[in-house]
Amino acid sequence: MSFQTNTPQIQTQTSLSPASSKRHVGIFVFDGVQLLDVTGPAEVFHAAGYALNLYSPDGNDVTSSAGVRLAVHGAAVDAPVLDTLILAGSDTLPGSRSLLTALQPALLTLAKDARRIASICTGAFLLAEAGYLDGLKATTHWRFAPQLRLQYPRVAVQEDSIFIGSGRIFTSAGVTAGIDLALALVEEDHGAAAARDVARELVVFMRREGGQSQFASPGETQRTGDDGLRKILDAVRANPAAGHSVTDLAHRAGLSTRQLARKFQAEWGSPPAKVVAAVRVEAAREMLEAGHSVTSAAMRSGLGSDETLRRLFGATYGVAPGAYQKRFRSTGNWTT
CATH class of the missing domain: 1.10.10.60 (Homeodomain-like)
Structure with missing residues (x-):
């Protein structure tokens, strides 16, 4: 997708003070990324007071699948040690082995020392390709869950789950489920009251009723x-x-x-x-x-x-x- 100067642009924080005590969240983005996979969790973490930056493989701005340009803080190699790494998804990831392979070096660089790693939607394919989901329960968008199971048989795919955590690895279901997962991570860090305040601010439920199968076609x-x-x-x-x-x-x-x-x-x-x-x-x-x-x-x-x-x-x-x-x-x- 070509870059257009007249596309809407989302700016994120472009500097982080070394003295800052805030937890640093990095969101890994690339051309064709699902916009809400990025902005949904970003709003949750921003509202909770985290330091937040976007990183791309080469440090260049990227254009989402919706045509919105995302201004990034830098390349994966320029990122500091992250508290939380968020891997956004894309409809093109599941069917593109070449894209999955091309994104691996940047992903591994960001993930190496991160305290925890979370995928949103089809970002689970990035984690699975890197071997992070081997032997773990994981979820992804309901439409791509059968493909994730077929493509990575060592992953125990849970099609109906909204999000799942195991150790430092977390995965969420499709698109808006990234908000649910982000709220759960805020709760893990700061308690239920803090997550509840964020949910109220964003006018979303702390926990939605039912699993993602109710959204399936x-x-x-x-x-x-x-x-x-x-x-x-x-x-x-x-x-x-x-x-x-x-x-x-x-x-x-x-x-x-x-x-x-x-x-x-x-x-x-x-x-x-x-x-x-x-x-x-x-x-x-x-x-x-x-x-x-x-x-x-x-x-x-x-x-x-x-x-x-x-x-x-x-x-x-x-x-x-x-x-x-x-x-x-x-x-x-x-x-x-």
Whole structure:
């Protein structure tokens, strides 16, 4: 992406007094970085009184994926020893081995003596590439979680987590989850009262209800490359209230019930009935977003009762169906 002099520019603190007692937070940025991965945590740390600077691989300013130019303090090699290193993400990171490799020297320079390291969104791919996540639980944006697991099998990917910490390594889910993680780090340093003050100032919750699976697009949680299994699930999605017994599914697939069970177990680690229930919960979620009542969504999705919907919905998304509907059905009525 080319640099434009007329793009909006965000300036950060460009000097840090050697005598300063503030904790120094460095955010690692590069061309194509996700803007909110940078600005969300930055606002939290700034409000909490940390010294804050941006560092790029070569010290040059960078342009975010939104076209906003970010003025950096310097190159990675010029950074002092950091208290906290924040690795912002980018949609281009997961699919670009060359970019991941090119950013490693700067990352390792910044990370070597940092007290703690935290990735935001797909910044987890940078940590995984460097080996920092080997043997650890980690999270990333829900859309890229399957790819992180496939690309780095030694990482225990937790798709539904908002953030996870292990020792000095922290990872967060997608984009705005960086704010949640930053607040948790402030709390770790200064206590809950300080983090609460920052949350109030920024008008955000200290802790959001539920996991990030509630933000995932319908159909994302049961993806498959197996054409036969995909046809089975498409049939369930098309008419979730119909009967979808294991016998019915096996007949559609031209398999025995035992063969079908083995395929489901191999693909999703769950029996057919559990996967069908998951598809029905997704169908109920779409119905809630469309304005159906909990009772209507339960019946039309094939879950049958309000109680079953509430139980499975809560287990899947970590939030009650009614609360979810209030959050995701609409931005609200602007009339007064």
